[in-house]
Amino acid sequence: MTATDALLRVRGLVAGYGAAPVLRSVDLTIAPGTIAAVLGANGAGKTTLLRTLTGLVRPTAGQIVLDGDDLRGVPVEQLVRRGMAHVPEGRGVVAELTVDENLRLGGLWRRDRADARRALDEVYDLFEPLARRRRHAGHQLSGGERQMLALGRALVGRPRLLLLDEPSLGLAPRVTAQIMALLRQLRDRDGLTVLLVEQNVRGALSVADQGVVMSLGRIAIATSAAGLRDDADLRHAYLGF
Template sequence: MALLELKNIDAGYGETQVLWDINLQADEGIITVMLGSNGAGKTTTLRVTSGILPPWKGQILLGGDDVTKLPAHKRVELGIVMVPEGRRLWPELTVFENLELGAYTKRAREKFDSSLDLVYSLFPRLRERRNQLAGTLSGGEQQMLAIGRALMAVPRILLMDEPSLGLAPKLVGEIMNVIRKLRDDERLTVFLVEQNVHMSLEIADYGYVIEQGRIVLSGPKDELEGSERIKKAYLGL
């Protein structure tokens, strides 16, 4: 069942149109990825979905309800939570304070203790470093904290903007395992945008390919893996 749906979305900045008639859906309990190169419109799609950028036209539905007109903070209350690109932590606050702030909405505050347990069990290192300033963490730890912070907001759907960006391959694997675990153990719905095609196809259940602001291909993971277009354009095969 579709938890999140984007229907006929056009969006852009100023006079420049970036997204052209985007239609996609993220089904409940699975990992959906959007693949595309730099500047294809991946981040813009997430910004529209999270509510930071109002679309020019089209609709965004969460569980069938229209949320297009809601501001970002209202969408967080409904469960659309984003892990922004480049992690965007609050560097001058401690790890714990960052997590505390993640549980900002009333709904999230009520589940604070169980969310914290979940985050610490997924990332034991965050528990060890809870009193350290976020700015002093390593890149991998910062990505963990960014994901942990988003989980504190008790997402119904987790939007992730290039979680592999700038991480060593080993760490990328670790992060991917966590995302997989969230799907399998927590039944969390994930919508992920990535440049790293290899890795994202490995964990995805369903995928979309975006080129120059238009969705050019979509299908279940196996289908995409077998597609000539993907092989040529992204995997260099």
């Protein structure tokens, strides 16, 4: 893949907290309309990578380019307008607001109000449980429903690149399978590009196009998801199974 083919291109990214770097010269290229699964042990730098891409952690070196635009120095709130959405670990929703109010937060910045309403309707079509509970408060939802709500709020903004941090954490296997199937659907139907950080390695690789393994703040390997899934030596060496 050439640089011009990439939706997201990261080069030499260094970032961390205080004086200690967590990311150490990370290079990453993600093609449009694909799912890249970022895997690795706890502490490998996966969450820090997402937080740095979305401006929550400021890099000390390196380059982040989204669809040809250099994102260095771009304010966090402007990244959403440029097509990047981040769903952090923990299914963060506003507990006091209703499902409908939470979803509308995802589109408040949009000028095309008619399309924002269409996007809201599309989310209800995708997540039928949310449509049934649109007047319920966030704290009244199950864990799976809160994850759907967090995803739906991001989708209302019609992102080109969706960053997901551990969407299956704490969910039942059935709900996890539904989330993974939804990501595949959004890629295939809408051409959405997804950067997926996930501890459920088998589930992530079942829907991903690219497998990226991080170790000690670096990219240890980046290859096709099928290649990583089917190569026992690679799995044992990098993923421990």
